[in-house]
Amino acid sequence: MEYKLAPSILAADFAALGEDIKEIDTAGADYVHIDVMDGMFVPSLSFGMPVIQSVRRVTDTFFDVHLMIEEPERYIHEFAAAGADGITVHMEAVKDIDNAIGHIQKAGKKVGVAVSPKTPVSVISDEVLKQIDMVLVMTVRPGFGGQKYMNITTPKIKEIRQRIDELGVDVDVEVDGGINADTIDTVLSNGANVIVMGSSIFRGDIWENMAFYRKKLGEYA
Numbered sequence: 001m002e003y004k005l006a007p008s009i010l011a012a013d014f015a016a017l018g019e020d021i022k023e024i025d026t027a028g029a030d031y032v033h034i035d036v037m038d039g040m041f042v043p044s045l046s047f048g049m050p051v052i053q054s055v056r057r058v059t060d061t062f063f064d065v066h067l068m069i070e071e072p073e074r075y076i077h078e079f080a081a082a083g084a085d086g087i088t089v090h091m092e093a094v095k096d097i098d099n100a101i102g103h104i105q106k107a108g109k110k111v112g113v114a115v116s117p118k119t120p121v122s123v124i125s126d127e128v129l130k131q132i133d134m135v136l137v138m139t140v141r142p143g144f145g146g147q148k149y150m151n152i153t154t155p156k157i158k159e160i161r162q163r164i165d166e167l168g169v170d171v172d173v174e175v176d177g178g179i180n181a182d183t184i185d186t187v188l189s190n191g192a193n194v195i196v197m198g199s200s201i202f203r204g205d206i207w208e209n210m211a212f213y214r215k216k217l218g219e220y221a
Ligand code: DX5
Pocket: 008, 010, 011, 033, 035, 066, 140, 141, 142, 143, 144, 145, 146, 147, 176, 177, 178, 179, 196, 197, 198, 199, 200
């Protein structure tokens, strides 16, 4: 299993977004995690296609686009064209998950399926697991950076990792929200292998933070 570090640019300095992305890139980010919010599925708004298109020019690193929007099916094509490499949709937001997966695959992108903290991972069927590349277990309520890790999500990480192993499919388990020096061992030891981090990377010295968490992932690899 490959362990991946995915800094979330929601916590970056938007006045220097290109510079911040170059810095995480040089420091060894595996993915750039990009949070798109529509003010409907979640209370807040963030950014959309034009921003993704612009930052696409500064790096070739995998763009892990997390769509926190209602009926994401409507925009898959546009996010793919803007430069997404992987597109993650929420089970709670799609009209029809098979249709959403079909759109993402047709665009030639990696497919992620997300569940909010209160949604059980059982809503993701074995049939869906066999078609996708990643499950995103939200470890805070989607919508804002800087929240506290919700302990009720730990058993969900373990459960989905177990099901993936039993099925023998190659699916990553990503966690997102409240991951820091105190919580990272919990998610890693329960089966997560793609670690999203906003505040923990962009608050303070980006370079030092990246080095610290890279080393941490190295202990599990
Ligand atoms: C929350 C977003 C996260 C957020 C994580 O809705 O999906 O990606 O940026 O931020 P931290 O790591 O600060 O909890």
